[in-house]
Amino acid sequence: MIRPTALGWKAVAFVAALVAAFYAAPYQNLYFMLLAFVVALGLLNLAWTLRNSAGVHGEILPIDAFPAGASAPLRVGVDSGTRLGIALTTVLDLGPHGRAHVDFDAKGRAAVTGEIAPMPRGVYAVRGAWIESSYPLGMLRTRRTIAAPREIVVHPAPASIVNAGGGAAGIAAAIGCASGSDQPSGVRDFRAGDEIRSVHWRATARRGRPVVTEWDAAAGEGMEVVLDRRAEAAALEEALCLLTSLVLAARESKERLTVHTQGLSRTFGPGHAPWEELLRALAAADRLAPDGPPPPPAATTVLRLPLARAKVTA
Numbered sequence: 516m517i518r519p520t521a522l523g524w525k526a527v528a529f530v531a532a533l534v535a536a537f538y539a540a541p542y543q544n545l546y547f548m549l550l551a552f553v554v555a556l557g558l559l560n561l562a563w564t565l566r567n568s569a570g571v572h573g574e575i576l577p578i579d580a581f582p583a584g585a586s587a588p589l590r591v592g593v594d595s596g597t598r599l600g601i602a603l604t605t606v607l608d609l610g611p612h613g614r615a616h617v618d619f620d621a622k623g624r625a626a627v628t629g630e631i632a633p634m635p636r637g638v639y640a641v642r643g644a645w646i647e648s649s650y651p652l653g654m655l656r657t658r659r660t661i662a663a664p665r666e667i668v669v670h671p672a673p674a675s676i677v678n679a680g681g682g683a684a685g686i687a688a689a690i691g692c693a694s695g696s697d698q699p700s701g702v703r704d705f706r707a708g709d710e711i712r713s714v715h716w717r718a719t720a721r722r723g724r725p726v727v728t729e730w731d732a733a734a735g736e737g738m739e740v741v742l743d744r745r746a747e748a749a750a751l752e753e754a755l756c757l758l759t760s761l762v763l764a765a766r767e768s769k770e771r772l773t774v775h776t777q778g779l780s781r782t783f784g785p786g787h788a789p790w791e792e793l794l795r796a797l798a799a800a801d802r803l804a805p806d807g808p809p810p811p812p813a814a815t816t817v818l819r820l821p822l823a824r825a826k827v828t829a
Contacts, residue, residue: 520655567650568657570598588629591626599620609641612634615632670794671755671798683764686764703726714727737784741819742820743810745804746821758797771784776796
């Protein structure tokens, strides 16, 4: 596809003015020479623009889910064969949410990287992707469609948990909640910000200094979480950030995590559903009315979100 740019349309208007002047003015030879020069320059520009992008192929590589408020890499694989492509641009069109660009020169196979600007939480459909060029004069733009992912997932920004231990169970312990399948893994010295309820009083008496209990997930069990989306908007966002922290921690430590919420009740992790499915669900989660359906039933001992009082900062 080739079309004029804004500068190109101005050039078309200028040529039209020259044609009108050629027929209206008495100095036709002068206008004929000027008109011939402009038309020849336009044809040369057309040939150069087409040649510059001829044979260029590419694709936008998979885009991993990334947190809200953070940028993400936009990686593009291109192949221009033996030609040298100058001032090429890869465009990822997200519709009303804007476009991401990668500018590059290419010869042969190459991988170029740009950046997707920070975006709010959500699942964004990709409307299209292409390689374009307006080289050399910027009057015409060629566009070649390339393959791209169908959507971009922007999951909630993970919460920052004070004094969180290792894994998802460590996060649950840091906010003063049992996970339903956690087991004490040992004790450590008391640190600023620890809950008084986590103090191991017998060990404190023996050692003569305050110590607290550390928790870890039971082998092969993992954690279980209930997310009730019948909450105020701020409380739901806080809960989603906290749950995202649990997801990322469980994925890092290769634990399993079972999540129950309206419309979803699955176990994720090794041997179960992929983490990408859960991150997408968190990215797309919306608030339900107070009289909406409850989340799927679960044991009373599991971690329930939103928390009544969470020591969480987004």
